[in-house]
Amino acid sequence: MIATGSVISQRYEILDLISGGGMAEVFRARRIEDGEVIALKILRQQYASDADFITRFEREAKAVSELSHPHMVRIYDSGRDGDVHFIAMEYVQGENLKEHIRRYGRLEPDRALEIAAQVSDALEYAHSHGIVHRDIKPQNILLTSDGRVKVTDFGIARAMSSATITQTGTVLGSVQYLSPEQARGGAVGRSTDIYSLGVVLYEMVTGALPFNGDSPIAIALAHVNQAPPAPRTHVPSLPVRIENIILFALAKAPSRRYRSAGEMRRDLIGETELWSHVVPRTLLEDTSPTVVVSGRLVPQRKIPAATMGVILAVVIAGTAWGGWRAFSSYLVVPEVEVPNFVGRAFPVAQQVASSVGLSLSVIERVFSTNSPPDVVLSQEQSAGKRVKRGRVIGVVVSLGPEIITVPDVQRRSLIEARLMIEQARLSVGELREVFDNEVKGGFVLSQDPQPGARVERGRTLNLVISKGPQRIEMPPLVGRPLRDARRTLEELGITLSEVRTSPTTDLEPGIVVEQSPPPGTRIRSLDRVTVTVTVRPGQETTPPPTAVVTAQPQTPRGADEKATRVQLIVPTGAPEQEVRIVVIDEAGMRTVYQKMLGPGARVTETIRTKGYTIIQVYVENRLVQEIRP
Numbered sequence: 001m002i003a004t005g006s007v008i009s010q011r012y013e014i015l016d017l018i019s020g021g022g023m024a025e026v027f028r029a030r031r032i033e034d035g036e037v038i039a040l041k042i043l044r045q046q047y048a049s050d051a052d053f054i055t056r057f058e059r060e061a062k063a064v065s066e067l068s069h070p071h072m073v074r075i076y077d078s079g080r081d082g083d084v085h086f087i088a089m090e091y092v093q094g095e096n097l098k099e100h101i102r103r104y105g106r107l108e109p110d111r112a113l114e115i116a117a118q119v120s121d122a123l124e125y126a127h128s129h130g131i132v133h134r135d136i137k138p139q140n141i142l143l144t145s146d147g148r149v150k151v152t153d154f155g156i157a158r159a160m161s162s163a164t165i166t167q168t169g170t171v172l173g174s175v176q177y178l179s180p181e182q183a184r185g186g187a188v189g190r191s192t193d194i195y196s197l198g199v200v201l202y203e204m205v206t207g208a209l210p211f212n213g214d215s216p217i218a219i220a221l222a223h224v225n226q227a228p229p230a231p232r233t234h235v236p237s238l239p240v241r242i243e244n245i246i247l248f249a250l251a252k253a254p255s256r257r258y259r260s261a262g263e264m265r266r267d268l269i270g271e272t273e274l275w276s277h278v279v280p281r282t283l284l285e286d287t288s289p290t291v292v293v294s295g296r297l298v299p300q301r302k303i304p305a306a307t308m309g310v311i312l313a314v315v316i317a318g319t320a321w322g323g324w325r326a327f328s329s330y331l332v333v334p335e336v337e338v339p340n341f342v343g344r345a346f347p348v349a350q351q352v353a354s355s356v357g358l359s360l361s362v363i364e365r366v367f368s369t370n371s372p373p374d375v376v377l378s379q380e381q382s383a384g385k386r387v388k389r390g391r392v393i394g395v396v397v398s399l400g401p402e403i404i405t406v407p408d409v410q411r412r413s414l415i416e417a418r419l420m421i422e423q424a425r426l427s428v429g430e431l432r433e434v435f436d437n438e439v440k441g442g443f444v445l446s447q448d449p450q451p452g453a454r455v456e457r458g459r460t461l462n463l464v465i466s467k468g469p470q471r472i473e474m475p476p477l478v479g480r481p482l483r484d485a486r487r488t489l490e491e492l493g494i495t496l497s498e499v500r501t502s503p504t505t506d507l508e509p510g511i512v513v514e515q516s517p518p519p520g521t522r523i524r525s526l527d528r529v530t531v532t533v534t535v536r537p538g539q540e541t542t543p544p545p546t547a548v549v550t551a552q553p554q555t556p557r558g559a560d561e562k563a564t565r566v567q568l569i570v571p572t573g574a575p576e577q578e579v580r581i582v583v584i585d586e587a588g589m590r591t592v593y594q595k596m597l598g599p600g601a602r603v604t605e606t607i608r609t610k611g612y613t614i615i616q617v618y619v620e621n622r623l624v625q626e627i628r629p
Contacts, residue, residue, distance in 0.1 A: 002027065002042060002084070004351070009081040012040050012088060015347075016354040028091060028350070038076065039092070043085045054085060064154045067129055071122035073142065073152035092150045095361045097138035097200070099392050106207030106235070109242055113268050115141070116201045118149035120265035123197070126154060127190045127261055134188055136196035137177040138203065145362050175216040175223075176209050180252050183220040191254035194264055198249025198257075205242060206234035210250065224252070244275035338393060340383035341376045346397050349376050353393060363394035369456065373400035401456040408451030409444050414465055417444050421461055429460030433467045437526060441468030469524035476519040477512045482533045483546050485512050486625070489529065495551040495627045497528040499569075503537040510534065510545060526553050526629065543572045543600035549617050549625035554606060562613055564629040568603040570619065579603060580618040586611035 002025065006014045012029040018039065019026045029040040058078055065075040077088040097115065101107070107115070119141060126133065133140075133154050142150040175183075179195035182188055202210050210228030213219040228250055231243045245267050251257045258264040258274070266272040336356045341349040346362070353360050363380070371377060380394040381387055407424050409417035414431075421428055439445050445464045449455055472492050477485040486496060502513055514532035517523055535542070547568060554563035562585075570577055579601075581593035586609075593605050607615060615627040 004354075007032070008040065008042075008084060008086055009079055011077075012038070012086070014040070016351050018359065029088075031088070037091045039073075039089045041087045041089060045083070054080075064126075064131060067126065067131065067154075069122055069125045071118045071149050071151055072126065072154065073150045075154075089152065090150070092142045092144055092152075093362065094142055094144045095392060097141040097143060097204070099361070100143055101138060101203065101207065103392070103394075107204045109205055109239065112201060112204035113242065115143075115149055115204065116197060117265050117268040119151055119197055119200070120261045120268060122149075122151045123190075123193050123261035124265065127193070132188060132190055133193045133196075134182070135174055135177075136193050136200060137174040138200055139174070141200065145365070175219045176211065178220055178223055179254075180224045181254060183224050189254065190260065191257045194249050194257050194261060195251075195254075197261075197264070198246050201242075201249070202228065202231055202246050205238055205246070206231050208234055241273075241275060248275050334389050335386045336389050338379070338381045338383055338385045338387055341379050341393070341395055342383075343371075344376050346374045346376055346395070349395065357389040358387070359390075359392050361392050361394050362397050364396045365399050366396060367400070367402035367457070368398040369401045369458070371398040371400070373398055403454050404457050404459070406447075406449050406451055406453040406455055406461065409447055409461075409463070410451070411439065412444055414442055414444065414463070417463065425457045426455070427458060427460050428463065430462040431465055432463070433465045435468065435470035436466040437469045437524065439466035439468075441466055469526070471522040471524060474515075474517050474519055474521040474523055474529075477515045477531055478519075480512050482510050482512060482531070482544075482548070485515075485531060486549075490626060493525040493628055494523070494527075494529055495525075495549075495625070495629075496531060497550050497552050498530040499548045499550060500530065500532040501535045501540050502532050503540060504534045505537065507534045509536055509539070528552065541600070544569055545572055547571045547617070547619045547624040549627075551615070551625075551627045551629065553629055556608070562609045562629050563606055564609070564613075564615060564627065565604065565606045566615060566617065566627065568617060568619075570597045570599050570601040570603070572599045573620070575599075577620050578618075580621075581605060581607065582616045582618065583607060583609055584614040584616075585609040 002008075002014055002017075004014055004016055008014065008029070011032055013032055015028045015030055015037070017025060018028050024041045024043050027040045027042065029038055030036070031038050062078065065078070068074060073092060074090040075087060076090070079086060095103075119136070123133065123136070131154055133151070135153060136151075140151060140153045142152055144150060177196045177199045179188075179192045182192060199210060202208075211219050211222035211226065213222060228247075231246055232238045232240075245264070248267075249257055249264060258267070263272075263274065267274050334357075336358065338358070339352050339356060341352065341360070344352065346360070350360050366377065368375075368377060375398045376395045377398050378396045381391070387393075402425070404424055404426055406426070407420045409420050412420070418428055434445065436445055443466050445466045447464070448462045449459075472494060475488055475492065477488065480488075482499070489496060500514075504513070507513070511534045512531050513534055516530045517527070523529070547570065550567045552565045552567075554565050556563045566581060568579060570579060576596045576598055579593070579595055579597050580591060583590055583592050592607055593603070595603075597603070609615075609629070613629050615629065616623055617625040617627070
């Protein structure tokens with residue numbers, strides 16, 4: 001008895017039972033080496049004790065393990081632990097196609113063609129490597145949670161290829177999907193898988209099987225002798241193209257079917273129209289009625305009627321008991337009470353379901369602000385309801401809160417920023433306005449959280465909105481000495497852009513007689529400001545008594561760079577005076593200009609800085625002007 005927590009071959013820890021069939025049980029297990037969840041198929045005892053079968057099985061499992069295809073369940077490993085024989089496979093979270101059809105009924109034609117095309121793709125790949133499945137049926141076609149197809153049990157089916165049609169009461173080869181050549185015990189090849197896929201496609205689009213009967217032998221005989229009902233007798237609206245593809249695949253003679261799974265796939269996806277070049281009903285004829293002898297079907301004409309009657313009686317008696325038990329166990333299923341899975345972590349919910357003989361299937365994953373990831377939010381069958389043991393219960397599982405990447409709305413208008421934030425499923429929070437000399441009014445200056453941050457859906461973003469450059473009222477400067485006028489402007493954050501001279505004998509030299517803009521004008525700190533000061537006639541080129549410093553903003557090279565042109569006239573004084581320009585910005589404090597100059601010398605420097613900037617101009621180690629561009 002394999003129980004939860006058991007360790008197989010010191011490599012795999014059993015987590016819970018996924019499903020059980022006539023030949024094996026499948027468990028969800030953890031690979032101890034790296035913690036990866038896998039599917040572990042453990043063979044039932046009657047096969048584990050068959051040495052020939054085990055030899056074939058291990059050989060074929062190894063061959064299949066070397067194949068890798070997106071629509072094939074990967075086999076990682078196979079082996080034995082005492083009398084336990086196992087196969088370690090890729091774990092596919094979802095449900096098999098049979099469960100899907102039982103739950104939802106027949107599929108839409110387009111979806112059925114999509115599934116059949118993916119199965120054909122896997123078969124073509126396996127066939128090209130010499131592997132024939134031999135047991136294509138909905139139970140061996142898994143549908144992942146995102147709707148993709150995975151075909152399983154390649155190795156097992158091939159290992160069973162020499163088995164007879166019945167053994168220990170279990171039908172091998174799944175008689176409802178059995179090809180005529182399998183039923184006869186004849187040679188099995190690629191076209192066998194094509195026939196079985198035709199039956200699967202028939203069931204997908206009609207919700208019914210082409211052949212049914214009171215016993216496995218009756219169904220096998222129907223595959224050999226009877227033409228299947230046309231699919232459109234079940235679904236009149238079914239396109240002729242799909243019906244003919246099915247009937248082409250269900251041809252009695254292998255030579256009359258599609259020549260390869262790839263050929264069938266091209267018809268399924270509409271690349272070719274081979275289905276339109278055949279007369280499907282002629283494909284379904286067979287002129288060799290057969291009966292079963294020792295598990296094999298042989299032509300009736302070779303057996304006298306009396307002998308045939310005896311053989312049939314023996315076969316029917318021999319299979320009745322096993323067949324009755326198999327069908328009884330299928331029909332008479334005990335009921336269990338559905339537990340409450342809501343609020344449980346999905347792995348825990350699976351264990352609870354397994355403990356009462358049920359299994360879970362994730363039908364949808366949704367975001368939830370109230371539940372962490374992987375927690376069950378709802379279930380198809382309500383808690384307390386009684387259902388058949390073995391039932392698959394669909395559940396909706398939480399993905400946790402939806403996480404959003406914060407968009408970058410800086411330097412965008414407030415209207416545009418609001419739209420971007422709402423489109424990202426976030427919301428606008430606090431708005432704060434400040435003056436800024438670089439970002440014009442009505443545009444976002446900064447944001448919190450920062451661009452690229454990962455936040456929950458619905459989170460608010462706080463924005464700082466620029467009011468544009470602050471306007472300053474131009475003070476009256478006329479009649480004041482240049483030194484006083486410059487200091488007044490400096491206190492307001494304004495730097496002179498130009499100093500002109502006007503010769504006069506009426507006023508002392510160095511008095512401001514004109515200004516632009518005029519007093520009372522509201523300006524920005526970087527606007528151009530010009531003053532005109534008095535000089536004695538003939539002394540226009542004479543060095544000024546105090547240093548004259550002006551500054552003008554320039555067009556920067558980069559988006560985060562500032563450029564300022566600083567001009568200086570060295571005042572009267574010593575024959576040589578040290579002129580030094582110091583910059584303080586994001587890069588730190590540094591001297592960008594230093595030279596000994598004579599009175600009247602003119603300095604013009606374009607200074608490039610980054611971020612918040614202070615430019616200081618020194619003459620003989622005395623600060624004569626501080627500029628804040």
